[in-house]
Amino acid sequence: MARHLITSAIPYINGIKHLGNLVGSQLPADLYARYLRARGHEVMFLCATDEHGTPAELAAAKAGKPVDEFCAEMWGVQAKIADGFRLSFDHFGRSSSEQNKKLTQHFAAQLDKQGLIREVSETQMYSHADGRYLPDRYIEGTCPNCGFEDARGDQCDNCTKQLDPVELINPRSTISGSTDLEMRETKHLYLRQSEMKDQLDRWIDSKTDWPILTTSIAKKWLHDGDGLQDRGITRDLDWGVPVMKGDAPWPGMEGKVFYVWFDAPIEYIACAQEWVDAGKGTDWERWWRTDKGADDVRYTQFMGKDNVPFHTLSFPTTILGSGEPWKLVDYIKSFNYLNYDGGQFSTSRGRGVFMDQALEILPSDYWRWWLLSHAPESADSEFTWENFQVSVNKDLADVLGNFASRVTKFCRSKYSEAVPAGGAYGAREEQLMSDLAAKLAEYEAHMEAIEVRKSATALRAAWALGNEYLQEVAPWTTFKTDPDQAAAQIRLALNLIRLYAIISSPFIPDASAELLDAMKSDDDAWPTDIKAALAAMPEGHEFAVPEVTFRKITDAERTEWQERFAGTRD
């Protein structure tokens, strides 16, 4: 048994995420965590909300609430939705936690000690009305190049020339519209990632088994143009981790906070501390400190492609550069984007299905199955209602759900609601078991390699084996001449339901639990020995006929949802 640390990219606090966000990190991470637990491994699965930065401040202001209150509220909302999707985090933390604040300040001090922090003096625009500095996109004005009046601080959308905010003519705040602005000299800390370039390069080179998407993005940032650039890790904001050198003040940095991208990944570690402080565990260091027991931990991160640079370069710089024995990631599984019906999901325009809405219209298993079996692994993939309806109806209702239905109902009508006695297994049953063992081995191999789509394909094929067997031995026909033989066939089929429930649980945990419950079995051990697993429910074992495990999505529903989610969020 191995020990696995798994983290999902932490969703930003600002609003409810859409299905594309879900399938890009949290959902596949949950699949992997559930699978590993089912196989008996020790798993620590962590996620949190990413709460700092300007967007949170603005959203709070819009909601008319103090930012900390707003974040606490939104954390509750996200936690509830995550629970609705059965995301099995061992802890769902917050990047604004006290633990993360301390740890972020600690890392900054360590990096400074290692000579990896430098101070840079810059000129920025300060807004008196807003009482704050205005980062690039929070300032607009007339383009000095083409005269376009709505040029943004970082770039003119009209002539595409890149700009410095201080160059804008008649600059104004996009927050308040105020023109009472002033250029101010301000100091910031930069993380000297460029110093780590060669080390990071060798590290990435050694990861030959990582997804191409992961390594190609990392390589691009390492080698593009002048190579890896140093990155500013402080901001002139109120909402964030105050810039401190450990417990000590950082001269010249008063009133500043760390940039959200510096403290967010550190929350992966702080989250484990929160897990302990919440009374869920006793020792977080054995997961994160290689000098304190984390040597045998395998650490896997899940994320969408937009997060790859931070996880392959910035965060490793923090970890490696600290000079301390922190656990470094072993495998990064990255995902492309999920598109919605011919375009992108759009949070601002309310285009596509958001997590809360998805749960309103269908149980989480429907979404989990479709999203995972269509995960954007090799390229961007697309959600369409037609595809969703057809896939879910066919795979879940017809192939799996109906199998449980036809077997249990046949048994109830011809025998009783208990595993029937009589007959014996022959060559066809041996064949089924060996086919199943082979398919299961294939499924396990894909799961261990985190090949999500291929895992789903193998699982579905395992379900189909049951229908193929039934169709061939036709117990409804056998029953007329040899009830004992039919009993043996049904006995095997009933046991298949239990087995399917167990191996399907990483994908569809609720339905799996329902089926296992209907089979009145509390033995959910992974079937390492097919023959033994298919004998777990002996003759006479009682069961219940399950309710319709998966109902079908109707054409009317499909049409209705298609219209409902096409444009503006209600």
Add this chain to the structure above:
RNA sequence: GGCGCGGUAGCUCAGUUGGUUAGAGCGAUCGACUCAUAAUCGAUAGGUCGGGAGUUCAAGUCUCCCCCACGCCA
């Protein structure tokens, strides 16, 4: 403009280090079955593997050019 992931049957996708007649699921057509959520099982038909050139005894699979879509960047 630069860069990146892709462009394989109607749809969603597999195709290992180049090697016999290019695969799967869905959909379509036909057939079988009737236990079951009009479910299941089988069979068949569908592709000059984006286009062109090249390397090779042999290319979807390598090289070059071009086209298309999506994304990232300054």
